[in-house]
Each structure stands twice: as C-alpha cells, then as structure tokens.
Amino acid sequence: RFTPRVFSGIQPSGGLTLGNYLGALKRFAEKQDEGIETIYCLVDLHAITVWQDPEKLRHQTREAAAAFIASGVDPARSILFNQSQVSGHAELAWLFNCVARLGWMNRMTQFKDKTAGKNAENSSLGLYAYPSLMAADILLYHATQVPVGEDQKQHVELTRDIAAKFNHDYKTDFFPIPEPAIEGSATRVMSLRDGTRKMSKSDPSDMSRINLTDDADTIAQKFRKARTDPEPLPSEAEGLKDRAEARNLVNIYAALSGESVDQVLRSHGGQGFGAFKPALADLAVSKLAPISAEMARLMADPAEIDRILGQGAERADAIAAPILAQTLDIMGM
Numbered sequence: 094r095f096t097p098r099v100f101s102g103i104q105p106s107g108g109l110t111l112g113n114y115l116g117a118l119k120r121f122a123e124k125q126d127e128g129i130e131t132i133y134c135l136v137d138l139h140a141i142t143v144w145q146d147p148e149k150l151r152h153q154t155r156e157a158a159a160a161f162i163a164s165g166v167d168p169a170r171s172i173l174f175n176q177s178q179v180s181g182h183a184e185l186a187w188l189f190n191c192v193a194r195l196g197w198m199n200r201m202t203q204f205k206d207k208t209a210g211k212n213a214e215n216s217s218l219g220l221y222a223y224p225s226l227m228a229a230d231i232l233l234y235h236a237t238q239v240p241v242g243e244d245q246k247q248h249v250e251l252t253r254d255i256a257a258k259f260n261h262d263y264k265t266d267f268f269p270i271p272e273p274a275i276e277g278s279a280t281r282v283m284s285l286r287d288g289t290r291k292m293s294k295s296d297p298s299d300m301s302r303i304n305l306t307d308d309a310d311t312i313a314q315k316f317r318k319a320r321t322d323p324e325p326l327p328s329e330a331e332g333l334k335d336r337a338e339a340r341n342l343v344n345i346y347a348a349l350s351g352e353s354v355d356q357v358l359r360s361h362g363g364q365g366f367g368a369f370k371p372a373l374a375d376l377a378v379s380k381l382a383p384i385s386a387e388m389a390r391l392m393a394d395p396a397e398i399d400r401i402l403g404q405g406a407e408r409a410d411a412i413a414a415p416i417l418a419q420t421l422d423i424m425g426m
C-alpha cells in the first residue's frame with residue numbers, strides 16, 4: 094500500500110567520522126541506485142538535545158551537507174534538507190509524545206549511555222524524548238525503510254511501536270511500519286582506542302576516530318596507533334571471533350574496499366599489523382581524500398549549500414505537510 098521510500102538522518106553535532114561514512118553516508122548514496130525515493134535530513138533539532146554553540150552548529154550543518162554531497166548523495170536525485178526548516182518534524186513529534194509511553198522511553202539504551210556517569214536529572218527533556226522526534230522524522234514521510242547503523246536499531250523499533258499504537262488507537266492504517274536497513278560489514282564501526290565502544294564524533298579522544306576531514310598523515314598515524322593484539326591476522330573470519338580490535342580493522346577494510354571479510358582475510362591472512370595497518374591507511378586515504386577535497390570545495394561557497402538545503406526543505410515540506418494535516422484530522426483536530 095505504501096510507496097517504498099527511504100528516510101535517514103545525521104546529527105550536525107560535530108565533524109563526521111568514518112563510522113558515519115561507512116554506516117550511513119556511503120549507504121545513503123548507494124540507495125539512490127535502487128530505484129527508490131530517498132530523503133536525507135540533517136537533524137539539527139536532535140543535535141540541540143545537548144547544548145550547541147550557535148555559530149558552530151550553523152557551520153557544522155553546512156559541513157554535514159557538504160559531506161553528504163561529497164559522499165555521493167545527489168541533491169537532484171535525493172531530497173537533502175535541514176530538519177528545523179520543515180516545521181512538521183517538531184509538530185508530529187508532539188503528537189507522538191502523546192502516543193509513546195514513558196515506559197518505552199525508559200528502556201532506550203542510548204539515553205542511558207549518553208547520561209552514564211553524569212547527572213541524568215540535569216539532561217534536557219529533549220534528550221529523553223529524542224526517539225519520539227526520530228519517529229516523527231521517519232513517519233512524517235511515510236518512509237518504509239530506514240538505513241542506519243546498529244546503534245539506531247532500538248530507535249527504529251520504537252518508531253514501529255509508535256506507528257502501530259497510533260494505528261491501533263485511532264483505528265486506522267495511516268502510518269506504515271518502517272523497516273530498519275542494517276546491512277554490510279560496517280554497521281558498527283568501533284573506536285580505534287577501545288574495541289568495546291562505537292566510533293563516535295562525540296568521543297572526547299580524537300585518536301579514537303577517523304574524521305572525514307583528516308589528512309593522509311593523520312589517518313596513517315591514527316591507524317598506526319590503533320589498539321590491537323600482537324597476533325597476525327587469521328585466514329578465516331572465525332579466527333576474529335574473540336579479537337574485537339582486529340575484527341574492527343578488518344571490517345573497516347572490507348567496507349572500504351567493497352570486499353567480504355573472507356576475501357580480505359584470503360589476501361591478508363598471516364599478516365601482522367605492522368603490514369596490515371599501513372595497507373588499511375592507504376586504502377582509507379584513497380577513499381577519503383577525494384571526499385574531503387570535495388567537501389572543502391563545497392564549503393568555499395556556503396550560500397550555494399544554503400540554497401541546496403532550502404530547495405530540499407521545500408520538496409520535503411510538500412510531502413510532509415499533507416501527512417501532518419491528515420494526522421491532525423485523524424486525531425480530531
């Protein structure tokens with residue numbers, strides 16, 4: 094009944110990482126070739142759930158837009174826009190705040206992770222309600238497919254719960270039940286310093302991540318210093334089972350080269366990290382250097398980026414506004 098449609102987003106809350114590229118951006122670009130409508134959003138309303146310096150946020154939003162385009166998201170084939178420019182996101186999020194249950198929010202592990210070791214009582218109400226806004230982002234477009242990394246799986250499941258409860262409570266089938274699309278060998282790229290944490294733009298240690306804007310020397314240095322064990326690489330994936338750091342580097346290699354993990358191990362099995370890390374760094378530089386060069390080119394003309402985002406917002410609103418109006422109508426407003 095629902096036209097297949099992809100929706101996903103990234104927070105402009107800092108420079109984007111190799112994790113964002115492999116888990117999200119690269120796949121966003123690939124989705125365009127599947128003959129499916131694609132809608133991609135810079136989710137600034139999510140970013141402000143923790144305090145953002147206004148000028149930095151403006152800059153990071155443009156930089157994230159540049160990263161999308163440089164990674165192959167074509168603003169002519171995809172709708173690329175900025176969440177705060179389409180008012181329906183915040184409006185539908187309020188309606189969903191009244192559908193979602195407190196108990197559901199209490200089970201969200203990201204909120205627990207983000208407030209771990211801090212005073213949770215002092216975090217914003219927005220950070221707590223974040224998954225309800227994410228459900229609104231997706232359902233405002235009747236999206237059916239949500240490409241995300243592993244870390245967002247629980248939030249997409251909550252989106253499904255909200256859609257199902259809305260449909261049940263209002264005796265309708267208005268909202269689709271969207272599917273998470275978590276595919277490939279890089280659905281969870283891990284920190285280079287700690288194999289138990291995901292690589293993230295919000296990690297305090299810059300050595301833990303590869304930034305899309307890192308130069309070749311920095312990339313080589315970060316991989317060289319990446320934590321690993323002293324064993325050589327195994328010749329089969331099974332041999333990586335209890336080696337989180339080694340597995341992470343092989344997964345990154347596979348995702349960057351487009352090979353399977355088994356193929357990577359067939360050519361690199363038996364190698365020590367003294368040889369594998371420079372090969373990985375060379376591969377990463379060959380993929381990321383053109384992206385960061387294109388980002389720099391785009392960032393030289395911020396007005397053009399704003400124009401692209403403005404056009405994207407108009408196209409997004411044309412889909413969103415009628416869906417919001419019908420939602421209000423179904424609810425008696």
Ligand code: ADP
Nearest residue numbers: 103104112116117241242280281282291292294
């Ligand atoms: P971050 O966690 O870096 O702040 P976001 O929350 O903005 O990133 O997530 C944007 C997208 O990037 C999501 O689809 C998320 O699943 C994906 N993503 C973020 N970090 C990683 C990672 N380390 N590995 C794979 N995908 C990731």
Ligand code: NA
Nearest residue numbers: 203244245293
């Ligand atoms: Na995230």
